[in-house]
């Protein structure tokens with residue numbers, strides 16, 4: 144059964160439209176379960192009726208015609224109860240309705256299972272048989288499994304608009320209608336009205352968008368050149384391996400060459416180019432088709448060929464991209480950069496004066512790309528999973544970074560509504576600018592130091608302009624990510640010195656390299672099943688003392704003459720990590736002193752980001768000079784919610800009562816040791832969160848520079864006494880959403896309503 148199931152899933156995922164998906168499913172199930180009937184009813188969202196959409200066994204004429212209300216028939220009952228119903232004889236069930244045109248009167252045994260996606264019933268999958276019998280447990284389990292798989296495909300198909308929803312049979316690749324809305328999660332606040340530019344990673348075939356070919360002959364020529372380059376590569380590899388491979392293994396290269404011939408891949412791509420797609424898009428279309436066909440084949444050998452086709456496709460693509468050069472790229476004036484998986488390095492792709500928004504199909508609001516976007520102040524939507532991004536190049540788009548929604552093909556009315564919000568935002572920002580030189584002091588005289596998180600060179604200027612009093616987190620991995628290999632000590636020294644010099648005499652907290660998780664270096668790939676629980680942060684650098692030492696030496700040398708450096712260690716879990724890292728730092732200091740340099744051991748602190756560190760905070764505090772809480776990771780590890788996964792983004796709740804309890808506990812523990820405690824997670828960037836953290840006793844709040852004026856305004860607009868009362872009230876509440884709502888309402892009642900998000904068009 145497992146084999147049958149796998150095959151159905153593969154075929155279903157490869158089917159070009161919803162009709163084929165449903166037809167294939169009923170045919171395969173009927174055959175696999177040896178039933179007389181298999182049918183699918185889908186809920187039409189407009190008429191709110193279950194419409195018969197596909198059948199094997201019932202009268203085919205009734206497809207699209209027969210329908211039931213949710214209170215009618217056993218099918219309606221399955222939908223209502225959202226659970227399977229297994230009957231020996233459906234015709235004697237009280238809910239049974241005889242559907243005349245279907246010819247179902249001859250069948251007795253009935254098994255119906257709901258098709259459910261994210262808690263919503265999309266339809267009902269039914270099998271029926273002549274005889275009177277109950278379907279057995281394994282049959283029921285099989286049908287439930289197919290239905291669960293089918294649900295995702297149907298939901299995605301309807302949401303992307305690549306397939307029309309139930310009731311409209313026009314099918315495949317229909318143009319997107321006006322104001323088509325797609326939902327993701329908030330990435331960075333703000334709104335944007337602009338035009339889409341789809342960013343592709345090198346050789347990421349799946350991410351290549353469709354674009355009209357401007358010059359068909361030129362596209363054909365580019366394709367031929369790329370193809371020839373790949374042929375040469377294959378010949379070269381084949382020649383090099385000739386001695387080492389058996390002749391049957393060597394034959395694989397002939398297979399590759401044949402795949403590239405005119406009557407195979409090459410001819411088909413050329414055809415698509417002539418039909419108007421640019422070479423890269425045409426290549427993606429053809430490779431996709433072949434991969435789908437091969438993946439659904441019975442024979443394991445042929446199935447494997449899907450991998451070969453994909454590999455060939457990537458090779459051709461990389462040559463096409465190489466030859467494209469950068470000169471060809473023309474960005475629209477208001478570019479909204481859309482990517483399948485937005486990475487921190489992509490943020491530099493578009494000139495700053497042209498970039499108005501960012502959209503990522505995967506990831507969530509806590510992904511590092513989103514954190515950087517917030518610091519740069521670029522409105523961003525993340526995890527817009529249903530966005531058909533390959534079809535959006537050059538389209539008009541509205542982006543709402545407060546809610547994570549995007550609108551494709553927006554109407555003039557909607558554009559005007561969002562342009563109005565843009566104007567309002569600009570006015571608020573101009574008002575906040577006047578705060579730059581004023582202290583972050585409450586109305587009852589409590590002074591709260593506000594620092595910033597940095598990573599990009601441009602962060603320094605932005606932060607100083609907004610009145611930052613120090614750097615609480617400099618993410619050193621960011622400059623590492625935009626290079627082709629590890630930067631040398633000298634190169635690092637130059638990069639670090641810019642941050643230290645610009646901020647001197649204000650403190651600059653440099654975090655040692657924190658890679659792993661969702662931050663990978665192109666030249667040091669870490670492939671893991673579970674990267675957030677893997678080789679991350681301090682674990683990597685302690686395993687590579689040569690990298691760690693060079694980095695620390697560069698920091699110490701860069702701080703010469705300024706003496707404003709603090710070193711911070713990420714992802715600490717155990718005491719021995721602190722001891723080992725401290726020993727390395729001591730060694731670097733000693734070495735440099737022996738080399739005659741005037742360096743001192745800087746204050747060294749750790750980040751509390753994992754639950755283990757929470758419970759050991761007090762002991763750790765005795766060993767180090769300061770503690771800083773990384774609430775982004777701490778929230779993900781406490782709640783067991785991947786900060787990058789849009790599917791669980793709703794569950795990532797910084798105001799979860801458990802998170803608040805832990806944050807309060809850590810502050811109290813560190814204070815017992817009379818050491819400074821700060822926070823550098825995103826929570827400090829939220830005006831409501833900042834008030835709570837101030838009341839908890841955090842000595843420093845470090846945030847993205849963009850939000851600093853808002854946080855300062857919140858602090859100046861209230862008293863410590865009020866913030867304490869707010870904290871006390873919130874600490875008694877049980878629900879994260881309720882806490883969030885309460886905070887927003889409280890800010891409004893304190894007259895700080897303009898610091899929360901504006902009223903936005905569209906449903907909330």
Ligand code: PEP
Nearest residue numbers: 773774775776777823824
């Ligand atoms: C954190 O985890 O809260 C943090 C500040 O570090 P990063 O977001 O870079 O993982």
Ligand code: MG
Nearest residue numbers: 752773775776
């Ligand atoms: Mg972290």
